[in-house]
Amino acid sequence: MTDTTELSKAYEPTEVEARLYAFWLERDYFRAAATSDKPAFSIVLPPPNVTGSLHIGHALTATIQDILTRWKRMSGFNALWLPGTDHAGIATQMVVEKELKKTEGKSRHDLGREAFLKRVWEWKGKYGARIGEQHRFLGASLDWSRERFTMDDQSSAAVREVFVRLYEEGLMYRAQKLINWCPSCRTALSDLEVEHEEKNGSIWHIRYPIKDSDRTLTVATTRPETMLGDTAVAIHPEDERYLGLAGQLVVLPLTGREIPIVADAELVDPKFGTGVVKVTPAHDFNDYQTGLRHKLPMVSILDEAARMTKDTGKYAGMDRFEARKAVLADLQEQGLLEKEEPHKLSIGTCQRCTTVVEPRLSPQWFVKIEPLARPAIEAVEQGRTKFVPETWTNTYFHWMRNIHDWCVSRQLWWGHQIPAYYCTSCSPRQGDDTDLPLDAPTVKVGGVDFARAEPIVARTTPESCPKCGGKSFIQDPDVLDTWFSSALWPFSTLGWPRDTAELKTFYPTSVMETGHDIIFFWVARMMMMGLHFMGDVPFRTVYLHAMVRDEKGEKMAKTKGNVIDPLDIILGAKPEQLNATLKNKFPQGMPAFGADALRFTLASLTQQGRDIKLSMDRLAGYKAFCNKLWNASRFALMNMGEYQYDGRSPKELPLTLADRWILSRLQRATTEASASLEVYGFAEAASTLYQFLWAELCDWYIELAKGSLYGEDAAAKDTTRAVLVYALDRVLRLMHPFMPFITEEIWQKLPMTRPTESIMIAPYPTPDTALVDEAAESEMAPVIAAIEGLRTIRGESNLSPATKLKAVVQSPDARTRELLERWRGYLLPLAGLSDVQVGPPGPKPPQAAAFMATNLEIYVPLAGLVDLDAERDRLRKEMARSEQEAASILRKLENPNFVAKAPPDVVEKDRARVLELKERKAKLEDHLQRIAPEPSMPENLPTENSTPTEESESASPSEPAQVKVAPSKEDKGGVDLGRELKGEMGDEGRVPEEDPQVQDALAKLREGTKEGLSPTDHHDLGVAYMSMGLVDDAMREFGKAKEGGDAREAPADGAASKPARTGGKKAKTQAAAPDASEAPEMPAAPKAPKAPKASTEKPTVATAAPVKAPAKPAAKKAPAAKSASTQAPAKKGAAPNAAAGKASAKKGAPAKAAGAKSSVKKGAAVKKAAAAKKAAGGKASAKKGAAKKAAGKASAKKSAAKKAPVKKAAAKKAGGRAPAKKKASAKKAAAKKVTRAKPSARAKARR
């Protein structure tokens, strides 16, 4: 390994992956011990087709299994993951045949069996290693020393042994039965290898004349050509139409053969078709059973290629579909074809070649299933094997309880030849097979008629015939179903039938992990064979993963051109290598995402019970995650200096709060990740680690660590380094099973003493409870809350990160204050502050932006920096959220049933929550009043009957004091207060405080905020208290409200109506509350809470509005406000502070002398559909939401809660009109995120 601590700037997976896999192989880390003191963990890899190529399903399989194996290996297990490949009988034989045809123009029969098999082995030698090599690109930690092949000597020996034992036990037999036959592959198939597909076809009605009668019976059939093989016609015994006919004969058309009419209640459904069914026992499974019941002759009319046999007269040699046409034509000609009707039917096709399969009567080998299935069912019933997800258990049971005997013989050459031998001396000979086609599946070997000969089943060729003493034998030419050898895989790979140490150590295997598509093919059969031959289940757990589909959910198939090659993802690919969709997505070619990103993606998408849609976007996201990990590590290494971590517990170091916090969070992540892995929760574990690394370690700890790392205190520096190394070491090990390469690469470079030479054999972390630090986490909470609050202010105000702010943070809680004070070193850099003053609630800074969190009030003095408009909008939004949530909880609390029946703690929580929300909202409103935008206009202070002041706004655009809009901000619609105030002063150089006018207004503002709560708030609180039954408190609040000017009566029922809230300002030149005529003292004293009265508003703004969007601001506003106030429903008094969205004339108006801006408060709580409906109509929707959404979608609630400032969108959008929607749908939407300062998981993660 390299010593360098330098890492490249971005993670480049390709070189790292190749180098590290070689390193692991060289050190032999993948090899499991045959015997060991460690507990065993074993998985056998579902053997891929030996000549196959890695596809995305293999990648998923390998990812999951490698995660399990590496996790267990690191957790102290003797972990075996055993690789191998499957000979894949039909598939491989077909591939080689095709190649043979292509290159030499020969068939396998041209070569003969022996020569052909030699070719297949050569092929296997050439391509057989490919699939294994491809697994290495994935990082699969397979024990290659134990690699196996289903046709190697050991496996073949196991197959023979099983076959013979089953035969000896009577569970393997040979019989002439109707089986599924593929006329193209020319072999028998098991039931499972036939795929059923619904297709549109026809059903023909054919008249069969009754012998010695004028009458005919009309049969309905989907396969007229098989009538040549009919041996009866069946009717339902109780069908009145055909009473008395049973036992008579019909004359089979086209042949003249006479066949009986039989009564069969099982076969015939009198309601279907004509109620008469032709019976063709040799070509239909239902008819076959009928034939057995009625002892009917069975006439085969199709040969192994599904051509009509020589017994079919004029049809002989025709293909079955050709024959169908001929038969129909002849019937037509004879007037026996009554009609043809469209008909849906289920067609069985060959899984391998999609040829329509043909039921065929032939001698085959079968496994008697019932005695094997019973124990396999019981084992699962008893829980000796468990399915994950559990839902597969029922599927398994259903199939196991209904399976038929398993046809295991295949008329192929490539596979395990059946260990049955026939004496060439005394076996019946084939007498008349001379005209069989050369390529007949049962070739003429020694002339033995295998259909009639008696097999001698033996492990090796018999010495002599027990019957005649003959010494010459011929082995059964057929081979076994590929799945037969696969069924033995869990024990044949461990050495069975020999008694090996591996079997003792690793059987039963720990987990069988595979796709759910082979639960019957493979899982069920392994269960049966394992139980029968090993006496125990083959695996304790079956984890069945989903199918991987493309991004659209379509199955990946070459024919669809949507196949994604895992190697392309890992290594990258040129555009010409990609399928059309991918080429479109990556016109320059696909970048090398790397195995780690692919693995992490697959693990993250693996959810139980649904298919995986492989999303390239998510893949890119996880590559970014790799890069993030890389760079976090790079940062750490860059700051290590000469430091070497000595492995001491961090507990012994003088830890800072951030240290303690991240160490504690790490322990939690450790616990959660392990717990998820225990229950196969790969996606959950991956998510936990992702969140920890990114949202906690990178976003917080590393940022906090910079203080000490860049500082002068050497000891503090080293402590931080220790924690960084400790945390990285741990998280790398935690992630190693998911992302083996990048974790190894980084881990090797950490400046520390490594317990092992490789991370893959280092211990998997377990949580260190000594480092779980509740106190640190709760101490960190207010620090984080404060930083996030400050960032919110900054973000919402579009302040550059470079702008340093001064902040005032107030908390009633002494502990919180102490913490913030102590950790101001965290606060300043992360929030971008130049200073912070922490104190108890008290005088608020004038004209500041504010953020209210639980127990925390944050103010940032504007100092000419903050976008006042945006700030007001934000505050209103916050208020609306609080209001919405409070209202919804209040509704609950008002319900006596809820209070009576819900658990007390739930009720209590809700009550506390309401109070908290009310308080929060009160503070917000209070602050909103404080930064009301009218300080420079004392002459506009409203009186009792004052009208809004838009006139003045539009009237005096030229007066400096009224120029509100800083030109530079015009386009954005924001208002820069500093400039605004300066403008008002007409002097850019002076600070606002020096202006007497401003001073005056500010003084009034301060005065007005002393009480903290507005009368409206007191009233609302009263309602809340009332609903909780706290009558005294409620009455006190109502009293205060009244004192403050809230004229409403205390509601008798606790469901008082609430007045609409003020808060919105119409125009910046206007006094704070002029929109409420009944709120005279508004601007200076926020006691006047009344609803805005739209009627008093004059849309004078319109005159100043640009030609382009003339009516909007005004027209919109007025009706909305009106509806809001007039519609305020009585019940809960949802005061639709509604919603007239604010409209800014600035934007649309190119020159707008005076930014005639009009702003109406956003409605906080429009709870009633009726109110909402109307209110919505007036909304000038904001930002992109409005631009994006169809007008009709902007529902009332949204509009009410939405941001009002009309930014760019308003200019773009002509309308901004949001037609009312019928339903006030956004109840929840509006209520959401009420208290969340930051919605992202990364933020949430650290709370």
Added chain:
RNA sequence: GGGCGCAUAGCUCAGUGGUAGAGCACUGCCUUCACACGGCAGGGGUCGCAGGUUCAAGCCCUGCUGCGCCCA
């Protein structure tokens, strides 16, 4: 025909009765000395539809619609 599963943000998906979430995508600000594969902030939801149970339903029950898979 029988069985199973799925339907939640633009996309891919978590969410087992008590404040609807993540990643990606999107919008704004920022190329700040780990990372622009980046940082901060923000917007975005009729939880398929309709009933029912419950104080309370995305979650439980019934029915319906659509999609998928398996079996016959």
